[in-house]
Amino acid sequence: MVAVTAGTAIEGRVVKVSGSLVEVEGLPGAVISEVVALGRVGLLGEIVAVADGVFTVQAYEDTGGLAPGATVAALGRPLSAALGPHLLGGVFDGLLRPLSEAGEWLEPGAGAGPGDTLRWRFTPTAAPGADLAAGEAVGTLDGDGPFALLVTVPPDLPPGVPLAVESVVPAGEYAADETLAVIGGRPVTMATSWPVRRPRPFRARVDEVAALHTGQRVLDLVQPIARGSTASVPGGFGTGKTMLLQQIAKWCDADVIVYVGCGERGNEMADIVEELQSLVDPRSGRPLRLRTVVIANTSNMPMMAREASIYTGVTVAEYFRDMGLHAVVIADSTSRWAEALREFASRRGALPAEEGYPAGLASALAAFYERAGDVRTLGGGRGSVTIIGAVSPPGGDMTEPVTAHTQRFVRATWMLDRDLAYARHYPAVAWEGSFSRDAGALAGWYARNGDPTWGRRRARMGSLLAESDRLASLAELVGEGAMPGSERVVLLAGRLLRDCVLRQSALSPNDGFCSAAKGAALVDAVLAVVDRCQSLIEAGVPATRIEEADLGALVRAAEATGPADAEGVAARRDTVLAELETLS
């Protein structure tokens, strides 16, 4: 939340308005990236260029009615996010102003502050006389979540330099802006502020990987992602980007989710907020909403705030990371952010590069995804920011600039396929075109964490799927009946892997989310059945008889067993194996 302070010294004048592009004169001393308040209502904008005394301002709100001659105040600071414990469970606009405080219809310049009556329980962990450095904990907040929030020494102080704790308040209930401690002459409060375009500092990136369990089998088993990693989800309209991202937001095993609705639908935002409220976090027993920060900048809200919302979201995630927590930023859709970049660049008359996007598109994307990471925090803890971004390629064209550049900078891509979606195979993650550069390292992590066969299982699935795809195109030519039995079993294996393992309806009460154990059990069940079928073929059983066998118990296993019911899956595997036994 950004407040407009009255009586600011520098006052300039608007000279030109063209949509979100405003030109201003008479702001001596104002600097690039400084926030300005435009006109009577104080529309927020940011200085993006200066030439011959004329400042180019990118306005974050609707400039309707703004006229040359209107006054402009430079606010003396860059665009910053107001951070604090109030973020969890809240819904904010792209500039992090609480939407719950705003009216039914959003008015420009009406940036409401958080209705600050809330108080949190603070317990100090540092005593007067101790030395603390930037980013180190002063105390903890509130203990009823699955994790504790930390109040830290502001991370903008020089790292590693010890500062004396001059005073600390006793444990008790405090408001966000009350001074909790004075350290090195600086007051420390729960509420802090951070410039959204500047990555928050940390001590070092951590080399060893750990899995982020998403609860979506096609991801966890085939194209996995590590904590602190990055993934993009490109797909044409209706291919299931939002559903997939919402499933991850609900069920992945992170501590904090920052869900950025960037230029997408209002109904979807209302829906996810309502759902998060009614769903219970299996780890804390509290509504999932309390681990989530929602940033809603729907497609009909001012376009330029989309540009900011991506940075605001990642800043919020870094703030929680610095408490030693694992945060996931979900951005739906990064293409709308890129469009905002393009729109503003074209209003400025910047030379367009590919498809009208500014030449800086690739570096802007790279810099955004670079803010992800699994790190050792300044305070010595381990925290991470994982970034998952939807990409909406025009016309489903995967070679367009945003899709193509994004894939260069992310560790994983989950490519959604229109044909799979059309066949109602969800999540429509294509096994060709998708990739995970974390998979190799994660195989080692799984091996160290109780699942030594994870890597082998994945490799076997991958080769069966590829082989069955190859044979399927052959079968279209010659007919399946003309193929040798062993190849027909491979085709069957492909079908079983798709229908029993990869397919997973977000709407299914049992199967919307899948534990690692159940996922492994499902693959193992399919592989066991496939192996049995192959040995039946070797024993001379005709392929037709195998194909006609009733595998229903296996096909329905995912839907019919609870999200963590690996035993239930194993029992169904045995039923099917017994059924196959009768064929020999």
Next chain:
Amino acid sequence: MTRWIGTVEHLGITRLRGPLLVVRDVHGVGWDESATVRTPDGRVRNGLVLSVDRDLAVVQVFEGTDGVGVEGTSVVFAGESTHVPVGEGWLGRVCNGRGAPIDGGPPVAGVRRAPVSGRPLNPTRREPPSEPVLTGVSAIDALTTLVRGQKLPVFSVAGLPHLELATQIAAQSTVRDAPFAVVFAGMGLTHPDVAAVRDALAERSARGELVMLLNTADDPVVERILTPRIALTVAEHLAFECGRHVLVVMADMTSYAEAVREVSADREEIPGRRAYPGYLYSDLASLYERCGRIRGVAGSVTLVPVLTMPGGDITHPVPDLTGYITEGQVVLSTAAHGSGIYPPVDPLGSLSRLMRKGAGSGRTREDHLDVAAQVMSCLSRARHVRELADLIGEEALSGTDRAYLAFAEDVERRVLSQRPDETRQIDETLDLCWRALSLLPRRELTMLAEDALARRYVARTGG
């Protein structure tokens, strides 16, 4: 429509080009402000400020600048953005694309004036849509149920009867037990189209349940930019202040987008895909996102935009960007049209993303969602069977496969097909679905509950 708030007449026109006009020596005029342009012959046109640079203002004239000269033309700025009167006085009226009456009546009076661009609805105040609008068209009600507060476009191709379908939806739609109204916004329609639309909607209009805004193909192109905005502004008032459920039908959005493209070219903006401007997504979203429900407020705005896909290409920017904004799509197919099916809906290519929230027990009928899922899954199987039959011949098909073909045929002829003036109740529609499903062996119907099957499945032999 525009009030004469401003008093200063500006005469300093320095440039005219396409629908754009540049005036100098203006002071205190804001971006997006509304303007009136008066030519020496006394004609008045409406416009909008596209940019202000020191003392120069660029004005986009909705009626175009044909016949406007530099000499003697004056511009007056309104001191506010484009506004229209809103109120129940619109109901029963027929107007052109600018909101001026073409029904011989007096100008529409309202209870107050509202900006045509609207304001974004706070997403935290939205109520997720959850009840149906019944269109009386089986293909939509049964398989892609329209939900109050949803935006569900119709994707069509030139030559298909999408305007008939749009008109039929506008004429027949209802919600049970609540006040309802329809706003029909026609854009780029031919005169015969306009006549047909007026004729088909006359009855509803006479009942005072309908607002018609009709921009014809020979009306100024830029005016088309205004038409949907007026329609939505009127609809929002009827919905959120008068408590009605309002259905807005907008046809043809491709004509609208072409108008946007034309204006963009006149403004010399950098063209994007197929020369449409890069902001077309946001522009369309600023219209489509105006549907919805508000927590604690009675009414709703539901949107059915109709568009033609140039060359039948779904990746063309207009259908593509529409698909990225709306909540599903109803796709019309030339193949279905060719085989004489009206409305020629392609059920497998169509989807209502909100259907599961708006149909079923307490909303339409308890068996609805299962029946729809079963029909879709059987249609998709039938499609494969058809492909197979093309390869190996129908005689070589198994009995079950032949039953699938009979099922698909029955769905197309009995369920999807209906007369353009026929309203089907949802019960009748679902019963017709059951009749079609009964052509299949019971064991094939795995998505239907046992008790529903026991009640409604009556095996039929052959077609």
